Amino acid sequence: xxxxxPHVKEYGDDLATLDEARRATISKEQLGGVKDFWxxxxxxxxxxGPKKRVRTGDGLIPQWALGAAGLLVVIGVIVLVxxxxxxxxxxxxxxxxxxxxxxDSIKINEEPAQAFIFQTxxxxxxxxxxxxxL
Amino acid sequence: MTAPDVYxxxxxxxxxxxxxxxxxGGKMESYxxxxxxxxxxxxxIAVNILANxxxxxxxxxxxxxxxxxxxxxxxxxxxxxxxxxxxxxxxxLDMIRKRTRFKGFLRRFRYEDPAAxxxxxxxxxxxxxLDFRYLRPLPPKQRMALFLWSQEGYSAAEIAAVLRxxxxxxxxxxxxxxxxxxxxxxxxxxxxx
Numbered sequence: 466x467x468x469x470x471p472h473v474k475e476y477g478d479d480l481a482t483l484d485e486a487r488r489a490t491i492s493k494e495q496l497g498g499v500k501d502f503w504x505x506x507x508x509x510x511x512x513x514g515p516k517k518r519v520r521t522g523d524g525l526i527p528q529w530a531l532g533a534a535g536l537l538v539v540i541g542v543i544v545l546v547x548x549x550x551x552x553x554x555x556x557x558x559x560x561x562x563x564x565x566x567x568x569d570s571i572k573i574n575e576e577p578a579q580a581f582i583f584q585t586x587x588x589x590x591x592x593x594x595x596x597x598x599l
Numbered sequence: 600m601t602a603p604d605v606y607x608x609x610x611x612x613x614x615x616x617x618x619x620x621x622x623x624g625g626k627m628e629s630y631x632x633x634x635x636x637x638x639x640x641x642x643x644i645a646v647n648i649l650a651n652x653x654x655x656x657x658x659x660x661x662x663x664x665x666x667x668x669x670x671x672x673x674x675x676x677x678x679x680x681x682x683x684x685x686x687x688x689x690x691x692l693d694m695i696r697k698r699t700r701f702k703g704f705l706r707r708f709r710y711e712d713p714a715a716x717x718x719x720x721x722x723x724x725x726x727x728x729l730d731f732r733y734l735r736p737l738p739p740k741q742r743m744a745l746f747l748w749s750q751e752g753y754s755a756a757e758i759a760a761v762l763r764x765x766x767x768x769x770x771x772x773x774x775x776x777x778x779x780x781x782x783x784x785x786x787x788x789x790x791x792x
Contacts, residue, residue, distance in 0.1 A: 481780035486749035489733035489780055490742075491646045493639045493750075496729075502638060503631055505660050510667060 571595050615679035623670060630670075634663055637680070640751075641687055647746040648691040648739050650731040658694055662687040684761045688743055695739055733783055741776035748773055 481489070571578045573595065581594040613621075613629075615636070621629035641662065645655035666686050673682055734742050740762060747753035747761060759769035 479781055480774070480777040481784065483749055485784060486745050486777065486780060490746045490749055491643060491729055491731075491734070493643045496639065496642055496646065496652075499639050499642045500656055500659075502634060502660050502663050506634065506663055506667070509660075509664050 568593070616675050619670060619673060619675070619679055622667075630667055633679070637683060640680075641683070643750065644684060644687055644743070644746065645691055646729065647734060647742050647750075648688060649694065650734045650742070652729060654694065655691075658687065658691045662690040665690060678760075681757065681760045684747075685763055688761055689763070692739055733780055736783060737776055737779055740772050741779065744769060744772035745776040745780065 568580055568582075571580045579596045581596075582591060613632070615633065618629040618633050622633070638659070641659045642655055645658040645662075646652055649655050649658060662683075666683055669686070673679065737745065743762060744758050747758050753761070755766045755770045755773065758773065759766040762769055762772065764772075
């Protein structure tokens, strides 16, 4: 049987070694002097200390959770209230609400102008850009 | 239950977790000590993930602030170092996601060749010496795994704790990074010969 061993790659041959990886990545030493983040930190932080959790009857709840819950309530009100008022009002069929957009020609100061129409990728918006012809 | 002894400092300095405790008690100087302790490490991590020094400085500034604000949620039985590294890497990945979304937004409205928008921003002159040519082709999580393994000597389990994934997923990130790096090195060698 022929010996295939010399042609078979050793395990790890297709992997970068530790030394190669060290040379490819940036070490702390390569950075030289690192900026002091303390002044920027003290400017940004309020002097009260780390954010406290709000104590409720059931225990501690992070402030962000209360904020998110409040935001959900506000969104709910904004979405639901108009729907309640619109009940019973017949809505137009999609064909009736479609807008046909057509430009035959555009003039600026009675001179023919160049028009560019941009359609966004989601096709939700169309932008028209008009320039004077030079 | 106290923090494991493995996190105790041998030179008599306060441990990270003791500093955290003091900081939660209102001692700001303790947080400064923590920042000084991890400033260089943090920059190295951020630079390796973002492959841009200025972005890395912004990321570190933001991550130190975020860590301070969420310090009350830190589990004292865990390593502060790994907790902070995880928070920082997450912050960097968020930055990349936002940057990608913004580039996508620009592409939708720009009339110029999209290739011009995708090109990485030129780094400022003093930092030209940092060589990102092997890092930029790798996805951020692979860069992170490669850095932690090669520069910090992390095991797959430790990488997993930072990347917040399973050790097997961390192994996959590291393996793919090493394969890609080997390919890049081979290509460079072939181009040179």
